[in-house]
Amino acid sequence: MDASLPHTRGVRDSKARFCDCGLKIAGTDSHQVCSSCLGLEHAQEGIDDPDSCGHCAHLTIKSLHRRLA
Ligand SMILES: [Zn+2]
Ligand SMILES: [Zn+2]
Known part of the structure; x- marks a missing residue:
């Protein structure tokens, strides 16, 4: 299956x-x-309380802030 995927450089x-x-x-x-789709509110929550979302907890503060930009 993988072989049929386009190899994008x-x-x-x-x-x-x-x-x-x-x-x-x-x-x-x-x-x-x-x-x-998550929305800015979710991004803000991830910064204020990283434990509130298991997914946000895996992201760096830097990438979370980038969502708010
Ligand atoms: Zn979306
Ligand atoms: Zn999250």
Whole structure:
């Protein structure tokens, strides 16, 4: 199956996937939906209380802040 996939040069984020809305979800992000669908509130929660979400807990503060930008 893998052999049929296009070999795209420069794409290192092989674990990246797509949200139902069509936006890309980073391979490092274990949420089921993209940051846009999660909303800014969720991103803020992840910063204020990383324990509130097991997925956010795996993300760095830096990447969480980037969502708020
Ligand atoms: Zn989405
Ligand atoms: Zn989260």
